[in-house]
Amino acid sequence: MDDVSSYLSINRTLFRICCIFWIVSLAEGNVITKVVGSHVTLACNTSNITVQQLTWKLNGVTLISIKTEDMALYTSEQAVDLKINISLLGTQLYALVIDGVQRAHAGSYSCDITALEGVWIHKLELIITEKPENGKRSEHVHVIAVATTVLCVCCLIFIFTFIILRRVSNCRAEDNSEPASVMEQTGDVYENCLEMNVGRHRSCQSAQTKPRAHQR
Template sequence: MEYLSRYLSTNKAMSLICCVFWIFSPAEGDIISEVAGSRVSMHCNNNSINTLQQLTWKLNEVTLISFKPPNETYVNEKANSLNINMFKSESQLYALIIESLQKSHIGNYTCDTATETGTWKQTWELIVITEHKEAENWNKLVIIVIITCTCCLIFIFALAILRRVYNPCARNSSQAPTAEMEETEDIYENCLETNRSRQHRHCQPHHYKPRAY
């Protein structure tokens, strides 16, 4: 039972550590937060963009614009309805442009590029900020802080439990030889006292009385 409790306590501590690391780990891709009505641009930062063979912009995995140099371009109807355009210039990194940000533009944007050196992918999460949204973000921030503090407290509590579990075991292991040594010393002293008493009895002179005739 003692080893089982140690094992369970260790597993709990490891789970808490993973939870803390998951909370503090960065999310995949970049997050863009802009006020409604503002102009938003996203750039494909590819070091080999000068050897571009094909570039595709997607919104929630739906193709918006596909471009093959020098002039072959495909534009989806959704891109036209959302008023989304793209710079067909290497100097502008083939940026995707949203002229007036609206709630309909919220989503995950992807830039897929194929060059002579390979394929590349970049992602963005676009968020529209409004007064109501700012309040929601503040509430989320408070919740995240509370969860983080709670996880830290649980982690500290688990470490304290582990220390309490392992310390008595260490004490028992250190005290056991001491108890055995004390018991051995007691036995040795008892043997010495027994031998001394025997020698004393053996060496004690006997007084003989003369017989009467």
């Protein structure tokens, strides 16, 4: 019973971890699919924080950085070449704006925020396609691939855990069965010894009670 309860508790824990991993992967894997030539706005959530500096990066390279204290704006050559701008409007404050998106705009974007409350990094993945149908299919394929990967990992963890607990249970069963077999062997030996002693005792009694021949 202890093995079964421990097995069930471990499986519940693994199931919760898999669910959390799945939710986090879908939440943080923000994928945006756009068609070539369309308008793109990459938002960065800055609500309820006091932003001191905000930096947009593409594949780890700084594109645009702004300091809110004096509104000092830095724009890299790559941002100028790709025609990437930052919005300072209230509804889209600090959002990255791209007009006429091209395949060169595809990649991993990150919004690095330094605020009085701490530091945040918001990541986005921009995928550029030729047709809307391909964009929808690629987004669906990405979600399916993530879900399949998570399920496979959960299944492998479940199988390995089951095998380990089964082996531990078998080892404990073998350890418990060994003393019983030893006791059985000891009992058999003891019974054999008793039978031998009883046989000898009977043979001795029969020899003593055997009538002796009369001497002439």
